[in-house]
Amino acid sequence: MDTIKNYLTNKFATVPSTPTTEKAQAELLTKMTARYQELLAAGKNENEALGTVINEFDSLEELLGAATAPTAETKNALTLTETEIFWRSTRRLALAVAGGILGIALGVGAMIALIPTLFSWLGILLMLLGVIVGISLFITVGMAHERVKVPLDKRTIPAELQATARQRQQDYTSGFTIALVAGVALCIFALFPPILQAVWHAPGFGLLSGAAFIWILGSGLFAIIYGSIIYAGYTRIAQGTTFYAIADADERALSELKQRNPKMHLFLYQVYWPLITIAYLVISFGFGFWSLSWLLFPIAGILFGVIRNYALLAPKN
Known part of the structure; x- marks a missing residue:
């Protein structure tokens, strides 16, 4: 019925349009229309039936609050x-x-x-x-x-x-x-x-x-x-x-290693690579092995992963 539909539209006019509020409005329209038809079948005229429906759903403000209240998921969004x-x-x-x-x-x-x-x-x-x-x-x-x-x-x-x-x-x-x-x-x-x-x-x-x-x-x-x-x-x-x-995965491994083995975490993420860099400079400048010294970094990267994975499998300190 248009009167009930317009009544709900006015009620929901100040409410943000979301899938939740649209669903609540549709459900309320269905309930109010069914109740209106029921009253007409019981012998009430249109005005009496409409007034009764609106009075019975006078707690619509509460229904609106429940329908639009933020859920736990919304609060956490x-x-x-x-x-x-x-x-x-x-x-x-x-x-x-x-x-x-x-x-x-x-x-x-x-x-x-x-x-x-x-x-x-x-x-x-x-x-x-x-x-x-x-x-x-x-x-x-x-x-x-x-x-x-x-x-x-x-x-x-x-x-x-x-x-x-x-x-x-x-x-x-x-x-x-x-x-x-x-x-x-x-x-x-x-x-x-x-x-x-x-x-x-x-x-x-x-x-x-x-x-x-x-x-x-x-x-x-x-x-x-x-x-x-x-x-x-x-x-x-x-x-x-x-x-x-x-x-x-690398960040998760870093976080887990920090909790499981703080000393190994400190070595790998604050000592290991500076040592590798120093070794590279010594081999390159000290011995002049420029053609081979760059291999130190890929080898160090492989060893880094091996040491970290072993530390993750070792018992927690």
Whole structure:
């Protein structure tokens, strides 16, 4: 009946239109119409039946409150404001990680280029500066990002927020593609200086070609890492129904290892790679094994995984 339908429409006019409220309105319309027909069948006229129905459903405000009250899932859902803060933090993290790697590459490249000159001390200083700046960015911005992620852990992601994330992801696709293509192209182009040096054997340009390789490679990694982290931030919301502060297997392994074996965690994540870097520099500069020293990093990466997995299987300390 139009009168009942208009009555409910007015009641729900101030309520946000959601699947829950629309369903509640439809159910109430069905109940009120059935009650109205029942009263007419009992001999009441239209006005009496309509008045009775409205009086009987006078507690509609309570029904509205129950229908629109936030459920436990709604209370636990991410909001757009929280997600925007997460995305801004992700962009800062992307710049810090990519910039830190580029800073280290620039510093190491400068050291290699200046070692055979009178300014070798400046090269070492620039290398140390690049490493310090890079590691500082990793730590400070990484910790700030953790503080943003942890309160969002195990929060549900509403469908409308997923739709917003998908739109942001789509809008960023062209930028991500450009960053990825440019990064890969730079990484490939980084091979040219060492190749040209190997072909031409230009005197005095051996170390300079190595420095150019590291500079260009660092620039390529900057583009790839920066674009990938931002794109992953949108994907994390667009494709998930629940937000987890620890997103991937490596991070979960890191968190579990920190709880199970704090000493091993400290060694692997704060001591291991600096030792590998020092060993690389000693082998390269001290013994001149540039053609073989780079193998230290892939071997160290494999050993890192083996040691970490063994530590995860070992009894908890």
